[in-house]
Amino acid sequence: MGDVTVAENIDAGRATLLRFVERFALVxxxxxxxxxxxxxxAYALADDADRYTAAELAEGLQVSPAAISGAVRQLVQIGFLVREREPGTRSDLYVLDDAHLWTRFVTAEVQALQRFQDVVAAGIEQLGAGRPGGRRLVETREFLAFLHEVLADAVVRWPEERERRRRG
Amino acid sequence: MGDVTVAENIDAGRATLLRFVERFALVxxxxxxxxxxxxxxAYALADDADRYTAAELAEGLQVSPAAISGAVRQLVQIGFLVREREPGTRSDLYVLDDAHLWTRFVTAEVQALQRFQDVVAAGIEQLGAGRPGGRRLVETREFLAFLHEVLADAVVRWPEERERRRRG
DNA sequence: AATGAACTTCACACTTTCGTGAATCGTCTG
DNA sequence: CAGACGATTCACGAAAGTGTGAAGTTCATT
Known part of the structure; x- marks a missing residue:
């Protein structure tokens, strides 16, 4: 390690982590x-703790508590984070539910797809299905329904797939 | 139709179309x-023409030609629109390739997923796979690979599915 | 060559979005 | 019940994004 101190290595690790967080967040x-x-x-996923307080997230990401508050609220709503409270403590704990994490991800995608379908269905109703444009909308709706099925199937299959990959 | 003139009905149709376009675009x-x-x-999909000139798109959407220019470039790059040129004409024609339209959509999704995987893979390399966070990243990579397979499979199956739905 | 039409590029003004800091609220502890 | 800690809300300043208008470029036609 040469003349690099331990503290500097820790900082270097933090910097590497934050760079990754930023890249992942961008995607x-x-x-x-x-x-x-x-x-x-991204931070909760890539850092090593199992549970994070809001203060830890703010400190780790170098942002204000206010920013964390809004972010975790949305993440909890989507289901990416779970809010917990240790008895005798005043601070909330946020934990990402490993087991169902990516199941929730696909579930969120499926819901987005549902909004998609709703808009298209409403459009077909208002604009008519007989015109050329309407026919394209009908095909769009069919495709979205297909994709919906595919993802719904995927979310069911993931647990066993996960297990299978863990060995092979 | 009461005392509503033909012209007003056309306008009403246009307005309905544009409202749908805006809603769909929002999603x-x-x-x-x-x-x-x-x-x-959204406009090219829902309106009735098979091919559109840039001027038609600008007029139909009530936006400037400059805005169209940038938009179609990106859409052509993604593969959502195809640029054509009628011999003896000066204007480009934009047509959405009905047959492979949603195939291209999924293909684009798959590519996005690929970028995802790349970022995660790089993160695992830099941060290590042994730590708790690293293990979560590894599982993330496995999940993304799975989703990749699922979508790749879906894009292959869509044409026959499309045909099957067209009858049933 | 020159004209003209269509497409593109670019600087600008406008809008929206984002994160912070301060104040407020709620809740647990001593 | 007082004190304090944590979470949340809100207004504000900064930054990014978006579409327009005008200038520039390309290319076919005359």
Missing amino acids: LRESGMQPMPARVF | LRESGMQPMPARVF
Whole structure:
């Protein structure tokens, strides 16, 4: 390690972690997630703790408690984080539910797909299905329904797939 | 239709169409697409023409040609629109390739998933797979690989599914 | 060559979004 | 019940994103 002190190595590790968090969050943002929730999620995933207090997240990400508050609220609502409270403590604990984490991810995708379908269905109703544009909308609806099935199937299959991959 | 003139009905139809376009574009934006590309795509899908000139898109959406220019470029790059040129004409024609349209959509999703995997893989390399956080990243990578397979399979199956749904 | 039409590029103004800091609220502890 | 700690809300300033108008470029036609 040469002349690098332990403290500097820790800092270097933190910096590497934060760079990864930022990159990962960027990809999540491209999928529609907001910046701060994306960062918090990436951080909670990649850092080593099992549970995080809001203060830890703020300190670790170098952002204000206010930013954490809004981010975790959304993440809890989506189901990416679970809020816990240790008896005799005043601070909330946030933990990402390993077992069902990616199941929840797909579930969220499926719900987004549902909103998609609703909008298209309403459009078909209002604009008519007979016109050329309407026919395209009908096909769109069918495709979305298909994709819906595919993802719903995937979320069911993931647990066993997970197990299978753990060995092979 | 009472005392409503034909012209007013046309306008009403246009207004209904544009409202739908805006709603549909909003959902697309929530999935990460930029506003103007989302509008152009929604418009080209829902309106009745098979091919559109840039001028038609600008007129139909009530936006500037400059906005169309940027939007179609991105849409062509993704593969949602195909640029054509009628011999003896000066204007480009944009057509959405009905047959492979939603195939391209999933293909784009798969590519996004690939970027996801790349970022996570790089993170595992830099941060290590032995730590608790690293183990979560490894599982994330496995899940993304699984989802990748699922979507790749879906894109292959869609054409026959499409045919099957067209009858049943 | 020159004209003109369509497409593109670019700087700007406008809007929206984002994170912070301060104040407020609620709740547990001593 | 007082004190305090943590979480939340809100207004504000900064930053990013978005579409327009005008200038520039390309290319077919005359």
